[in-house]
Amino acid sequence: MPRMGEFELLARMRERLPAAGDRVRLGSGDDAAVTVPGGATATSVDALVEGVHFRRDAGFSPEDVGAKALATALSDLAAMGAAPGEAYVVLGVPAGTAEEELLRLADGLAAVAAATGTAIAGGDVTRAPVLTLAITVVGHAARPELLVTRAGARPGDLLVLTGELGGAAAGLLLLERPELAAAVAEETAANLRRRQLRPTPRLRAGAALAAAGAGAMIDLSDGLAGDAGHVAAQSGVALRIDAAAVPLAKGLAEVGAAVGRDPLELAASGGEDYELLAAVPPERLSEAATRIGEAAETSLTPVGEVGDGEGAEIRLPGGGTLKTTGFDQLARSPGWAAGAP
């Protein structure tokens, strides 16, 4: 490390991070943080590793890295319908990292923490060969049964999706091949890149869907096809998604065409959109739509239904089903959770 002095650097990073939270009695600065959690907690861990999940030379600023690491961790809480509470950050820092870069990374963490009301209650900083973030997030609910798992989808439920898909995949293409930006308007390209660099955890939408009786919910980190498959497996049902109903991000079709990729395939398998897929009893669909409207965070679209059977399929307009590529469990970071077959 350069010469600011390590204690001083850590103190300066911590100064930038919101440490206070309703439930935090003692934040960082002791052997452990002390919180008073209330009825039930949802806890999830996520890691972001340089060269695996992001490349600093491919458009990710230090602020983006910090913001995306916390946002993607919080997305798992959104998928439970939990209220965000505390985050704990393990930061692995390569030798020679500029202090300025770490302070900017802290700014990215702080921006998402402030926007979501999350307290950074503790952490650990260590040397590592590449920039590494491992983030633990803790969310809260009054009772455990108010948290929405992947296991409660029932035949007859409707499948609803927040927002639009494919934006993160198109954004990644634009970051990797900047010349593709010619295919769309500049503002559209900027929005797509932003979907990749700065995903939004759908915390208000998740809480709204939980309150509207969603029986199962998952955030789309690995892609619609794979994540729908997890819900099908854990609920013991079949998920049937109508491809024509899935809202696609603006500009996805043009960027897809420029690289010869089917936009629907990009939307279904690209991953990293961090929208929510939920199973809702049909009689509560209008309540779900109303609550999502009140949450004012994103849109809600019915995209399919739950039936008897097993597996998830995406039905194409012309008949047949979409074949999507799988994902590499250890190359990306779908969570231990996804280790369940």
Next chain:
Amino acid sequence: MPRMGEFELLARMRERLPAAGDRVRLGSGDDAAVTVPGGATATSVDALVEGVHFRRDAGFSPEDVGAKALATALSDLAAMGAAPGEAYVVLGVPAGTAEEELLRLADGLAAVAAATGTAIAGGDVTRAPVLTLAITVVGHAARPELLVTRAGARPGDLLVLTGELGGAAAGLLLLERPELAAAVAEETAANLRRRQLRPTPRLRAGAALAAAGAGAMIDLSDGLAGDAGHVAAQSGVALRIDAAAVPLAKGLAEVGAAVGRDPLELAASGGEDYELLAAVPPERLSEAATRIGEAAETSLTPVGEVGDGEGAEIRLPGGGTLKTTGFDQLARSPGWAAGAP
């Protein structure tokens, strides 16, 4: 990864880890784990990075790596007097890692989890350039004020220490220079190596000291001098430790002599002993000793006192104070906590 199949490998790792806990309503396999925490929680994060905290070619088996990562994380809960509850494991795996190695690492985690009653409630597995573990541990107490911070030492308190110091430092010397084992009996050498490879979190001792009214407590991860300094700074008092009173690990003197190092200096600055240093009001010392005896985990020794002033000093038998080397905040992993000046 070799060809067991990644889902199958993760499933086999998870099978080896104890997932059930009194407070766990939903373990790994969903977006987040669901727990019912009770009155107060203590949460701490710790990272172990290959090449920084351990070297596989220097005597660390995969079981040792898993066991040490969880044990050192739990040591922070011991220092709070918290009852261990849940752990969440982020595992970064280099390409080409043998499956057998990961299963053995899981066995090491499982051994410490079982010995301490900790549930492995979730995790995340990702690619990383070197083997990396980031572990979050959550401990419980009925009320936040029952958890012991570093800030409550008062002038007049006695300082007490569990166990013996210097064993981990001597063990590291023996691992790095196997020829030094000739200086001590084989059983002594094995015990010293074990102090480095397989530290024991003093959870029962920590609970006993908390129950006996310890006002401040810290686990000795960075060395007696540095950690005592943290208590002094956060309590706003001076800590005076009598070097002659500090129990030294058996064999430390001989190993130290073989490398020309002062055993006391090794004991005070070597770190990684994971014993507890606590400040106890004098009228409760006998209760503390009784409770430590009942906990049947380790010994308790008065080593000094708390006074007005600031800083921590280790007083040598012949007069003067011990000069100890500092530690590199980013080379070792003293915790975000230690970022406080």
